[in-house]
Amino acid sequence: xxxxTLDKVQKAFGEVEVIPPLDLTIEDxxxxxxxxxxxxxxxxxxxxxAGLEDVTGGQIRIDGNDATSVPPAKRGLAMVFQSYALYPHxxxxxxxxxxxxxxxxxxxxxxxxxxxxxxxxxxxxxxxRRPGQLSGGQRQRVAIGRAIxxxxxxxxxxxxxxxxxxxxxxxxxxEISELHKRLDTTMIYVTHDQVEAMTMADKIVVLxxxxxxxxxxxxxxxKTPRNLFVAGFIGSPKMxxxxxxxxxxxxxxxxxxxxxxxxxxxxxGMWKGTVGVAEHLGSDTFMHIHPEANPSETITVRVGGxxxxxxxxxxxLTPASDNIHRFDADGMRMG
Numbered sequence: 001x002x003x004x005t006l007d008k009v010q011k012a013f014g015e016v017e018v019i020p021p022l023d024l025t026i027e028d029x030x031x032x033x034x035x036x037x038x039x040x041x042x043x044x045x046x047x048x049x050a051g052l053e054d055v056t057g058g059q060i061r062i063d064g065n066d067a068t069s070v071p072p073a074k075r076g077l078a079m080v081f082q083s084y085a086l087y088p089h090x091x092x093x094x095x096x097x098x099x100x101x102x103x104x105x106x107x108x109x110x111x112x113x114x115x116x117x118x119x120x121x122x123x124x125x126x127x128x129r130r131p132g133q134l135s136g137g138q139r140q141r142v143a144i145g146r147a148i149x150x151x152x153x154x155x156x157x158x159x160x161x162x163x164x165x166x167x168x169x170x171x172x173x174x175e176i177s178e179l180h181k182r183l184d185t186t187m188i189y190v191t192h193d194q195v196e197a198m199t200m201a202d203k204i205v206v207l208x209x210x211x212x213x214x215x216x217x218x219x220x221x222x223k224t225p226r227n228l229f230v231a232g233f234i235g236s237p238k239m240x241x242x243x244x245x246x247x248x249x250x251x252x253x254x255x256x257x258x259x260x261x262x263x264x265x266x267x268x269g270m271w272k273g274t275v276g277v278a279e280h281l282g283s284d285t286f287m288h289i290h291p292e293a294n295p296s297e298t299i300t301v302r303v304g305g306x307x308x309x310x311x312x313x314x315x316x317l318t319p320a321s322d323n324i325h326r327f328d329a330d331g332m333r334m335g
Contacts, residue, residue: 002063002153002186003028004049009058011044011210018044019210021058026154026188026203028063031180033189033201036233041210042190043158049188050079050156063153078147079156082163084139086131092118093127096145110149117145120182121175137168141175154186161196173200194234198222206230228331231256237286237300239325252326252334259286259302261323264309269316273299275309289315 004026011019019041026032034042047053049060051072060068067075086095096117100110118124121141131139140160147155157176161169177200180187191197197204198218206213206221206229214226218234225231231239239256247255263269264287273289276298282305289299299317309315326334 002026004154004186004188005061005064006049007059007061009045009048009060010056011041011048011053012056017056017210019048022210022212024205024212024215026186028186029184031177031187031189031200031202032205033191033197033203034205034207035191035194035197036207036213038192040207042192042207044210045207046079046156046158046188046190050077051075052079076153077156078150078152078154079158080140080143080147080160082159084131084143084163086139086142088131091128091130092123092134092142092145095131095142096123096149099146099150113149113151114145117148120148120179121145135168136164137172140164140172144176144179148183152185154188157187157189159190159192161191169196176200195236198234204234206233224333225325226333228254228256228327231325231327231333237302240299247326250324250326253329254327254331256325256327257319257323259300261320262299262301263318263320264301264303264307265316265318266313267316269318271299271317273315273317275311275313275315278309278311280305285309287315289317291317 006022006024008021008023009019010017010021034045036042044053048055051070055068059066062075087098093114097110097114100113118127121144123138123141123145126134126138131142134142161172164172173196189200201218203215204218204221205215208229214221214230221230221234225234232241235258237259239258241254241256243254247253272292276288276290279286285303285305285307287301287303287309289301291297291299301317328334
C-alpha cells in the first residue's frame with residue numbers, strides 16, 4: 001500500500017512561507033510527478049513527505065495513518081536523490097545491501113533482496129564492481145536498487161536524472177517507467193523538466209511559488225490548461241500567446257495556440273510573417289516567425305522535417321480554430 005494524503009500541509013522558514021496550505025492525494029500505485037520552475041517548492045514538498053523537513057502546519061497521512069511526526073526511517077518510504085550518494089569503497093552488492101545491514105536483517109534475506117534488485121535493474125554483471133567502475137546511468141541504478149531492497153510503500157525521486165547527459169536521461173526515463181510497471185508501487189518524482197513529466201507521469205502536479213496550479217494527467221494538462229502559467233509551462237516548444245485585437249476577436253483577454261496547431265503556407269493564410277531562425281531536428285523543424293503586424297514578436301511553429309524555409313522568407317500562418325485556448329484578464333481558462 002502507498003496512498004499518501006496531504007491535508008492543509010504548510011511550510012515556512014521563519015517569516016517566509018514557501019508552501020502555503022495545500023491539499024493533495026496520491027493514490028496507491030500512481031506515478032505522480034511534481035513539476036515547476038526552479039524554486040517553486042517541489043523538492044521542499046517531497047522532503048516534507050519524506051520527513052526530512054518538518055511541516056509548519058497540516059497533516060501527512062500514509063495509508064491512512066498520521067505520519068506528520070513520524071521519523072523518516074519509519075515512514076516506509078525510500079528516497080532516491082540527485083546525487084547517487086554511493087560509498088566508493090563498497091561494491092555494488094554492499095551498496096545495495098547497506099540499508100538492510102543497518103536494519104540487522106538476516107543474511108539470507110539480504111542476499112535474496114539484493115539479487116532480486118540487481119536482476120530487475122540489470123546490474124547482475126556489475127554486482128562486484130565499485131561505483132568508480134560504473135557509468136553515471138549504472139550508478140543511478142545502484143542508488144535505485146538501494147531503495148528497492150527496502151520494499152517501501154512508495155518511492156520518492158528528487159531530480160534523479162539531472163546529472164546525466166541527454167542520451168542517458170532518455171534511457172533512464174524508460175527504465176524508471178518500466179520499473180514502476182513491474183513493481184506497481186507508488187512513485188513521486190520531482191523534476192523541472194516538463195518533458196520528463198509528460199512522458200513518465202500518470203498524474204502531474206504543476207507548482208508555482210508553492211501553490212498547486214493544476215493536477216491532472218499529461219493529456220489533460222496539454223489539452224485543457226487551467227491558466228496561462230500551466231499553458232506556457234506544459235508543452236515543448238511552449239505555447240504562443242496573443243493579446244490585444246487578435247484576442248478580442250475571440251472575446252478573450254489572451255489567446256494561446258501551440259506551435260503544432262499552426263499551419264504554414266507560402267501563398268495564403270491568416271497571419272503574414274517572415275522566417276527568422278529555423279531549428280532543424282530531423283523529423284521536425286521549429287520555425288520562429290516574426291509577424292508582419294508586430295515584427296519584434298516571435299511565433300513558434302512546428303512543421304515536418306522536410307519543410308523547406310530560409311531565413312527571410314515570407315510565410316502565412318493559420319491557427320487551427322478548434323485548438324485556440326482562451327484566457328481572461330486574470331489568466332484563467334475560459335470556456
